[in-house]
Amino acid sequence: MSLSDQKEGFIPIDVHSLEVFNKEIINKTNASEPDFNRFKLLFEKPEFEEEEAYEFKAVYHETRKREEIVFKPLIGPLKKKGKHQGKEENQAELDNESALMEQTIQEPEETPEEKGYRDGFEKGLEQGMVKGAEQGYEEGFRKGEAKGFEKGEQTGTIKGHEKGYEDGYKEGEKKGAEEARQKSIGILNTLEDSLSMADRTLDLLVDKYEARIISLIRQIAEKAVMVQIEINDGIVKQMILDALKALVNPENIVLSISEEDYEYIEMIKEEFFDEIESLKSISVKSDPSVKRGGCRIETNTASISSDPELRLDAIFEAIKKAGV
Structure with a gap:
């Protein structure tokens, strides 16, 4: 059984039946298009404007x-006023x-309990603030003092170390330079004394051993000369030329030399004519009495000998005379 069977005059609602609702006729130009805005009122949630938050007091x-x-x-009880009352009375x-x-x-008078409470509160507040300020000051002072001491000690240590290092470095450098100078002066003085002593010692040695020293030097020189004569034949040639130049215009000469130098002189005797223009003839012969490197030259008017040992004797004699 449907709802239309229970009530008379029931008409089923369709889309087009909404055109007439509660005897309200909607004017529409197109009867085939229903008004969907009416459905929105039934199904969409209503939107409310936001209200300001209520402040509870x-x-x-x-x-x-x-x-x-x-x-x-x-306001006191009203009094009836007469007509004769004026503005001044009002x-x-x-x-x-x-x-x-x-x-x-005006506020009511305080009770003794309230007054005592207020006085105690004010005094307690004042004392508490004073005590709290003192405690805070002491605590802050202690902490600040400890922190300042620690920071100051650290800063002082660093600066003191830097200052001490710089001063110590300068002082050490200055002291080291002074010590080095004094030490150098001492070394120089010692060296000067040593050299002076060496000079005095040398003078004493020379005075005491002069003859022996000269003799030793002569022996060394003779050995050196003889070694040179043995390995260098040119020394003999030079000795002969020096002797010929010492003569005045030699022409015919007899040249006596050692057996060791004979072959060499015989081979080069023609070279003497190139050196001495006045020379006309040379007769070379060996003589055992003539030492190697020496010679003896005889002419019609003069005779001369040249011996390396004799030359050394002359040199050392001159040295002795110069030393005296």
Whole structure:
């Protein structure tokens, strides 16, 4: 059984039946298009404007509570005024009412308990602030002093180390330079003394061993010369030329030399003519009495000998005379 069977006059709702709702006729140009805005009212959630948050205020108010405890009527009983009363009487009444309102608004007198509580609170607050300030000052002072001491000690240590290092370095450098100078002076003085002593010692040795020293030097020189004569034949040739140049215009000469030098001189005797222009003839012969490197030259008018040992003797004799 449907709803249309229970009630008479029931008409099923369709899209087009919404054109007439509660005897309201909608004017539409096109009957085939239904009005869907009506469905939105049924199915969409309504949108509400945001309201400002409601601020709840405290119900209890201390000042208001005090006023309620001591309540006095602000307006007295009305009095009938006569027509003859003027503006001055009305002004006096207003002044009385204002004075009464001021008396009513004044706070009630404190009880002894409240007064003691307030005095104790104020004194305790004051003492607490003083004590707290003192404790805070002492604590802050201790912490600041400890931190400042630590920081100052650290900074002082660093600066002191740097200052000490710099001063010590300069002082050490200065002291080291002075010590080095003094040490150098001492070394130079010692060296000077040693050299002076060596000079004096040498003078003493020369004075004492002069003859022996000269003899030793002569022996060394003779050996050196003889070695040179043995390995260098040119020395003999030079000795003969020096002897010929010592003669005055030699022409015919007899040249006596050692057996060791004979072959060499015989081979080069023609070279003497190139050196001595006045020379006409040379006769070379060996003589055992003539030492190697020496020679003896004879002419019609003169004779001369040249011996390396004799030359050394002459040189050392000159040295002895120069030393005396």
